[in-house]
Amino acid sequence: MTPKDFRAQISAGEFTNPTAGYCNGYVQANLVVLDKKYAEDFKKFCEINSKPCPLIEMVGPGTSHTSFLADNADICTTIPRYHVWEEGKMIKEVNDITSYYNKDMSFFLLGCSFSFEESLMDAGIALRHVDQKINVAMYDTNIPLKPVGPFHGYMVVSMRPIKASQVSDACCITGNSPIAHGAPVHVGMPELIGISDLAKPDYGDAVEIKDDEIPVFWACGVTPQNALQQAKLDFAITHAPGCMFVSDILNKEYGK
Amino acid sequence: MTPKDFRAQISAGEFTNPTAGYCNGYVQANLVVLDKKYAEDFKKFCEINSKPCPLIEMVGPGTSHTSFLADNADICTTIPRYHVWEEGKMIKEVNDITSYYNKDMSFFLLGCSFSFEESLMDAGIALRHVDQKINVAMYDTNIPLKPVGPFHGYMVVSMRPIKASQVSDACCITGNSPIAHGAPVHVGMPELIGISDLAKPDYGDAVEIKDDEIPVFWACGVTPQNALQQAKLDFAITHAPGCMFVSDILNKEYGK
Numbered sequence A, B: 001m002t003p004k005d006f007r008a009q010i011s012a013g014e015f016t017n018p019t020a021g022y023c024n025g026y027v028q029a030n031l032v033v034l035d036k037k038y039a040e041d042f043k044k045f046c047e048i049n050s051k052p053c054p055l056i057e058m059v060g061p062g063t064s065h066t067s068f069l070a071d072n073a074d075i076c077t078t079i080p081r082y083h084v085w086e087e088g089k090m091i092k093e094v095n096d097i098t099s100y101y102n103k104d105m106s107f108f109l110l111g112c113s114f115s116f117e118e119s120l121m122d123a124g125i126a127l128r129h130v131d132q133k134i135n136v137a138m139y140d141t142n143i144p145l146k147p148v149g150p151f152h153g154y155m156v157v158s159m160r161p162i163k164a165s166q167v168s169d170a171c172c173i174t175g176n177s178p179i180a181h182g183a184p185v186h187v188g189m190p191e192l193i194g195i196s197d198l199a200k201p202d203y204g205d206a207v208e209i210k211d212d213e214i215p216v217f218w219a220c221g222v223t224p225q226n227a228l229q230q231a232k233l234d235f236a237i238t239h240a241p242g243c244m245f246v247s248d249i250l251n252k253e254y255g256k
Helices: A003-011 A036-048 A114-122 A167-175 A222-231 B003-011 B036-048 B114-122 B167-175 B222-231
Strands: A026-035 A055-059 A082-086 A089-094 A105-111 A137-144 A154-163 A213-219 A236-239 A245-250 B026-035 B055-059 B082-086 B089-094 B105-111 B137-144 B154-163 B213-219 B236-239 B245-250
Touching: A003 A245, A026 A036, A026 A055, A026 A114, A026 A222, A036 A055, A036 A105, A036 A222, A114 A167, A154 A167, A154 A222, A167 A213, A167 B167, A222 A236, B003 B245, B026 B036, B026 B055, B026 B114, B026 B222, B036 B055, B036 B105, B036 B222, B114 B167, B154 B167, B154 B222, B167 B213, B222 B236
Parallel strands: none
Antiparallel strands: A026 A105, A026 A236, A026 A245, A055 A105, A082 A089, A082 A236, A137 A154, A154 A213, B026 B105, B026 B236, B026 B245, B055 B105, B082 B089, B082 B236, B137 B154, B154 B213
């Protein structure tokens, strides 16, 4: 199934599930929708916090249709599930945001870790959460984000156990995926970034760390949602976790 | 002082010390000299073990003059000190190998870690052995080399303590220096590569590892000398440790 056909199914209300495992090889993107009055601050926030917030495409105000990640896809209908936020709290999950759309909205599409996970697995680096078909383990940290306007807070990281002999390769490979959170932000020693117990992730599922493995930490796409909560904006929309915008651009093509 | 002037001093017998700290910014190279009958095997050995043996230039047989790393430098006189080997044992240290030269000799110039150490320090990653002006800590490992003809053995690694927050950057930066041993071969967990006590290096000097640091291991230029010892060739010449060939090529230019 091509990404275009997949998005058509989603727009028709025929697919409302997480997008992991669909249209493999194509860039998937997280979504943040804000009133245009916050757009400049949020754009700058993404630019100076580019590991957790890798901005790929900004759409609007005045339109909800993409031009880079896909040719003229309507962001209001082509994501399986959306979260609607008021005053920093998620108040509703919906399958279509057309009824919320207005011409003052700015849409931000941000890179996600699916891109680099594919590269890691292609290089023979096993990912336990993928093998076990569970969610990646994610943790709040004490790594401060660089604040811009109302946007601030701390980085959320994802953790993958990597063999000590493959940590270096994992760093180099993901360093070549700047749109997918890039190289790790921390290697080993979780206590130094404020994580007290790896067995108790703040989001997602815990995984075993074997004797020959080191916990490696990458900036995580949950970070911008946390920054939104901190900012307590009157209104915002995001994708629902795991339910991403599936683009027409191949991971392998991006940036090459 | 330009590398050309520095090499002229060395050829004139006016400089016979280690080359670290001289002509900063320029690629320095290790030397291996073999009879041409071993040249094809050693070349292939370098190619398939490129992290410990990054071959930059092959000179001869029929000449001892470089054409790539420097314009027409005589390798027989432009290195401060050489080691002469017989039957796998170092038998003599000399300042000039002109008297040993014959037209059947092949000269191999191999990259060294000075190139990537400069890049690491430029990126704000401190190197304890440089700060303390001691030799880097080096260890024998159980990581097998891929054998070719008479050449075989195990990899020697150098270890640098790196902050957990900078390990990823250190991997990515050195991964961009393929002529200087490239990205690390192992991160943390020395016992997994046959190192029982980091405080007792097999070569060089021990350094402290602080609480927020991880020992990171890179392939080391001592490896080819160990492979030579294993091969027990009737005759070979190498540079003396620390006394390198100083080239006309800037680290920053190489491969770009």
